[in-house]
Amino acid sequence: MRQMTLVSLIVLLLLALGGSWASDQSDYPNREIEFIIPFPPAGPADTAARIIQPRLSAILGVPIVLINKPGGGGALGADFVARGKPDGYRVFATTNSTLTIITATQPDLPYQLNNFASVGSYIVDLGVITARPGSSWKTLEQLVDYAKKNPGKLTYGSAGQGTVSFFTMELFKLSYGLDIAHVPFQGTAPAKTAVLGGHVDLASSGFASLAPSIRAGQLIPLVTTAPKRVAAFPNVPTMAEKGFPEASVNIWMGLFVPAKTPNETIDKLTKALEKTMQDAAVASAVEKAGMLVDYRDPKATRKLLESEHEAVKQAVKKLGIRG
Amino acid sequence: MKGGDKMDLVQSVLYGFSVSLEPTNLAACFAGVLIGTLVGVLPGIGSVVTMSLLFPVTYTMSATTSLIMLAGIYYGAMYGGSTTSILVNVPGEAASVVTCLDGHQMARRGRAGPALGIAAFGSFIAGTFGVVGIMLLAPPLASIALRFGPPEIFGLLILGFTMVTFLARGSKLKAAAMAILGLFLGTVGLDPIVGTPRFTFRSVTLMDGLGLVPLIMGLFGVAEVLLNIEQGLQQGVFETRIKGLLPTRQDWKDSAGPVARGSLLGFFLGILPGMGTIIPSFISYGVERRISKHPEKFGAGAIEGVAGPESANNAATAGSMIPLLTLGIPPNVVMAVLLGAFLVHGVQPGPLLMKEHPEIFWGVITSMYVGNAMLLVLNLPLIGLWVQLLKVPYGILFPLILLFCVIGAYSVSGNIWDIITMLAFGVVGYLMKKFQYDPVPLLLAFVLGRMAEESLRQSLLLSRGSLMIFLWRPLSGAFLLSALVLILLPFVVPRVKAAFRMVNQRNQP
Numbered sequence: 001m002r003q004m005t006l007v008s009l010i011v012l013l014l015l016a017l018g019g020s021w022a023s024d025q026s027d028y029p030n031r032e033i034e035f036i037i038p039f040p041p042a043g044p045a046d047t048a049a050r051i052i053q054p055r056l057s058a059i060l061g062v063p064i065v066l067i068n069k070p071g072g073g074g075a076l077g078a079d080f081v082a083r084g085k086p087d088g089y090r091v092f093a094t095t096n097s098t099l100t101i102i103t104a105t106q107p108d109l110p111y112q113l114n115n116f117a118s119v120g121s122y123i124v125d126l127g128v129i130t131a132r133p134g135s136s137w138k139t140l141e142q143l144v145d146y147a148k149k150n151p152g153k154l155t156y157g158s159a160g161q162g163t164v165s166f167f168t169m170e171l172f173k174l175s176y177g178l179d180i181a182h183v184p185f186q187g188t189a190p191a192k193t194a195v196l197g198g199h200v201d202l203a204s205s206g207f208a209s210l211a212p213s214i215r216a217g218q219l220i221p222l223v224t225t226a227p228k229r230v231a232a233f234p235n236v237p238t239m240a241e242k243g244f245p246e247a248s249v250n251i252w253m254g255l256f257v258p259a260k261t262p263n264e265t266i267d268k269l270t271k272a273l274e275k276t277m278q279d280a281a282v283a284s285a286v287e288k289a290g291m292l293v294d295y296r297d298p299k300a301t302r303k304l305l306e307s308e309h310e311a312v313k314q315a316v317k318k319l320g321i322r323g
Numbered sequence: 324m325k326g327g328d329k330m331d332l333v334q335s336v337l338y339g340f341s342v343s344l345e346p347t348n349l350a351a352c353f354a355g356v357l358i359g360t361l362v363g364v365l366p367g368i369g370s371v372v373t374m375s376l377l378f379p380v381t382y383t384m385s386a387t388t389s390l391i392m393l394a395g396i397y398y399g400a401m402y403g404g405s406t407t408s409i410l411v412n413v414p415g416e417a418a419s420v421v422t423c424l425d426g427h428q429m430a431r432r433g434r435a436g437p438a439l440g441i442a443a444f445g446s447f448i449a450g451t452f453g454v455v456g457i458m459l460l461a462p463p464l465a466s467i468a469l470r471f472g473p474p475e476i477f478g479l480l481i482l483g484f485t486m487v488t489f490l491a492r493g494s495k496l497k498a499a500a501m502a503i504l505g506l507f508l509g510t511v512g513l514d515p516i517v518g519t520p521r522f523t524f525r526s527v528t529l530m531d532g533l534g535l536v537p538l539i540m541g542l543f544g545v546a547e548v549l550l551n552i553e554q555g556l557q558q559g560v561f562e563t564r565i566k567g568l569l570p571t572r573q574d575w576k577d578s579a580g581p582v583a584r585g586s587l588l589g590f591f592l593g594i595l596p597g598m599g600t601i602i603p604s605f606i607s608y609g610v611e612r613r614i615s616k617h618p619e620k621f622g623a624g625a626i627e628g629v630a631g632p633e634s635a636n637n638a639a640t641a642g643s644m645i646p647l648l649t650l651g652i653p654p655n656v657v658m659a660v661l662l663g664a665f666l667v668h669g670v671q672p673g674p675l676l677m678k679e680h681p682e683i684f685w686g687v688i689t690s691m692y693v694g695n696a697m698l699l700v701l702n703l704p705l706i707g708l709w710v711q712l713l714k715v716p717y718g719i720l721f722p723l724i725l726l727f728c729v730i731g732a733y734s735v736s737g738n739i740w741d742i743i744t745m746l747a748f749g750v751v752g753y754l755m756k757k758f759q760y761d762p763v764p765l766l767l768a769f770v771l772g773r774m775a776e777e778s779l780r781q782s783l784l785l786s787r788g789s790l791m792i793f794l795w796r797p798l799s800g801a802f803l804l805s806a807l808v809l810i811l812l813p814f815v816v817p818r819v820k821a822a823f824r825m826v827n828q829r830n831q832p
Contacts, residue, residue: 042663047663110527161517182784183473212651213673
């Protein structure tokens, strides 16, 4: 009997605490907010977060601290946020890969897609497939033609098995039914080195990292995974217009919080993010970094997450990738 | 080079100096190298972490100013890193591990001053060489870097491996055992090609493999502290007499070759992807020991063993700027942070940087020259101060070192398991020292093994399984052949000599 009282007392206490904590949320945010970036400094998620940080922090009226928590392809940072208090003070500033890709390719992950609630997505780094300098194919058609006649002769470099650059190329191969050997590298930088040096024939990555070499005429852009043609490179066709809209996985950046975060809190973050992305100075900084502003509200972000997760799962099944 | 180009170069360099000598940029450069020196001195706390921490501070600056400061931290840390290695046998930076070997022995013999002095001068000479190298040869060197695909990298790593096998001290069997352990430890984590988890025991932390910083700080830092607790009051060794603060004429004579070779080697290796600053410093040490007339002095306080590697790691920092500035490719983690700084300031580095943003390209490069001069001026007077540090009781000094190691291990990725890994390797390192197992082969096998596996498998994917790819490619073929010659020489040379002796004896009546 006595034990019962103790238990109910604890429950009451917890409820009271919970209640007071919920009411605390009305003056959210009243202290600094941590942004957890699940990758080392530099790279698209980090750059994107750093670009929006000053404006977003000014709108919210509290400092935003960026914390890089790399490890396990982003899994460590994701898990850290998923397990955090759902109070909006710890935000996951990630690329889509931690949520839609590694959840489909890696077993043993300590978290799932539905551990997170979306605040919104805000920047996209559109993908492009490029050919090495001095290659004989200058257009997509020429490449497809050559690859069909010479199966297994071409090679492509990716930023690693299970990365966006890998899926872009594999979906491209599936679309056209091509046999091109995959050579994985550890990240975008060495893959770019390999295609610039002509060690591999093709490589795919975001425009943010490849655009300077394309503009300098060192790499030949063949096709982009953008939904519509990119303003800076109007001559590059899209996979969608070639009839393969499903082969368009791009790197995009979003903000997420633990699933149990109150809607009110999420709403405040979402509004601040939306306002930040409407800022002309922010948009110009994003473009200078080679990326594009692409704001989506929580609902649209959720939809994108789910459809992309499904597409990746299907691709993983078709490709027979070991998990 | 045509006359017109020469004029352009002179003008560009002068223009660069006009940018880097602006008061704000000068101040940023000084702040960078000063912070870098401190970061270098503090064991475990590395330049990557510091640069990313200071990232937000640079938002308000112009792109040029912030890049000048961040670059200053990087090469400044290479100056500071040797200090801790020499004085307390704990590497201040990962790249200064090899400096412990002879630098600390010099300090034990009362020659801490000359060791610190040659490290500073060597770094300055190498840094200057590197900056001039970038100015004159950045674009052609970048194209050489591009010729290094997976087969060439593999060939180079194997050659590097044979160079550094000469590093093993004491029992060859023990050294081999340690190298194998290092290779094994390097396999922990996701397989670099298909991503299969190996020895991860379902731990997300282990998916990335064991961290290099926790491994180094454990084996070299924590182990040293543990050993000193046990040895207690042996500090007297140092206090006998400190003989001079600057290198003597003989020291200079001994160091000239190592500094020159270290500069060249470090600069070239720095350009290549993934080499970083550790591998160049080790290879430089290996080369010096290999060609030395008195290799037995190495490990017992040979100044060549400080001069070479310290020059190499500094030249490597300059070399690694080349792929970033001319190709937009960061060859190592530190350069990736710099790339981030470029992007946040709305500048995309790459082949067009020199044309579109000459103020950044030439400003940053000339600032490195200015920064190296500042570092020399800053570090020489500090030598006297550092040497005094040896008089701080170990009871105070070592807990502090341990504290910095813990902070450093944690700061890399904010993961508590990195501290635990470091402490575990601290105990392992302590036991290794007790039973006279050298941790150097373990560390080298760990670093080189991972890269070698990756480049070997990439090469085989490129060639669809044919090993001939290593011989078809002239560069990788040449590297592998040189490695073979180096391995065979110790067996062949004594026999040839013996044969000659026989012939000579027979000829004598």
